Amino acid sequence: MATTYGPGTRDDDRPGTGSSDHPAERHFFPAWLRAPVEGRTWREFAYLLLSLPISVVLFSFALVMTSLSAGLLITFLGIPVLAAGLSVCRGFGAMERARARGLLKLYVPAPAPVRGRTGGLMSWIGAVLKSGVSWRHLLYSVLHFPWAVFAFCVSLTFWSLSWAAFTYPLWHWLFPTHLGSSGIQLYGDAGHEVYADSPLDLAASSAIGLALVLITPWIIRALTSVDRVMVAGLLGPSRLATRVTELESDRGVVVDTAAADLRRIERDLHDGAQARLVALAMDLGLAKEKLTADPEAAARMVDEAHGEVKVALQELRDLARGIHPAVLTDRGLDAALSAIASRCTVPVTVEVDLASRPAQAIEGIAYFTVSELLQNVSKHAHATRASVDVWRTADRLMLQVTDNGRGGADLTSGSGLAGLTERLGAVDGILLVESPVGGPTKVTAELPWRG
Known part of the structure; x- marks a missing residue:
């Protein structure tokens, strides 16, 4: 299924696995010489x-x-x-x-x-x-x-x-x-x-x-x-020992990521909905005191409080969507990624070619990976269009986000790609970035299917 958000068009090239963003060194003489x-x-x-x-x-x-x-x-x-x-x-x-x-x-x-x-x-x-x-x-x-x-x-x-x-x-x-x-x-x-x-x-x-x-x-x-x-x-460590070391490192990444997410949720609740609800309680208390002395002022304060309730509810919905969106659980990646694309600042084409759904954990990681990449497109790419492609190859879930922006993205530029690489690596995933200066940028993620 392909869905286009906005007037942009998508390239017809079939997504690939990408390559290094460093061009191969060129020589005057061929290798055999x-x-x-x-x-x-x-x-x-x-x-x-x-x-x-x-x-x-x-x-x-x-x-x-x-x-x-x-x-x-x-x-x-x-x-x-x-x-x-x-x-x-x-x-x-x-x-x-x-x-x-x-x-x-x-x-x-x-x-x-x-x-x-x-x-x-x-x-x-x-x-x-x-x-x-x-x-x-x-x-x-x-x-x-x-x-x-x-x-x-x-x-x-x-x-x-x-x-x-x-x-x-x-x-x-x-x-x-x-x-x-x-x-x-x-x-x-x-x-x-x-x-x-x-x-x-x-x-x-x-x-x-x-x-x-x-x-x-x-x-x-x-x-x-x-x-x-x-x-x-x-002469090297056994595959089992190497795997144990990798799993220990991945476990540390998962623990750190979970702790960071908890701190973010706590901060959002404290600075957003909680602060707004405290102010709402104070406004309702003042309105209660004015209810008999000045009914019109109390009505105005209740009306303002009603608006604050709507804003607080919206903030809570956004926070819940950031934890795990309900549309992803109910309707899968196609609908969830379409929702992300509709909120992007550039037109995004979404194509999801999946006959079935992967494991819930993998599906969630795929969702937040695309979300992070589209945020990078909105903030850093200066692009006029982008595309999201999702498909399955054997036992791997493939994601690819491309844009026609200025390029130059790499894993050390502070755009969140380094942290994204660690999160994907925690589940045996891979992130490949192909972003020459001047664009276009192609970011490919591979995840285990684990259906």
């Missing part, structure tokens, strides 16, 4: 070269530690030796995360430290042995060694051969001057030898080398992508 000399390629190549000696140390330590602790399990010493070895593996993991952060620009958060329940040595040993993180660090030490050997050999071979072949015309003179041959020997037997020494051979070698030079960075990136998966999957 820049890759051999980019800093990223050299950092990743250095990472692969360093992986071999580091993985040799890690693998040797893990093998010796595991074998020693297994041999000592017949005695009590095997258990503390194993715990100590796992703890050292966690230390190596911290080093590997730092190396990945510096060379691969991969930021993996550190897992929670191991703490025993009672604080004693035995408690600490038990905590280390029960920690899945510790065993994943040991697994990384074992699995990374064969991969590091393979990646080291492949990357070094391609790197050295590609640059050697590409620059062969520059160092070809070394063969006749110092090695007693005319060039690199391509074939040789008892009666026949072939060397790459002619100008055509030099050009072909350089061309093949150039092709390999352009291909090698992508091979290196493919190799380091496996390292990224291993570091992120084995």
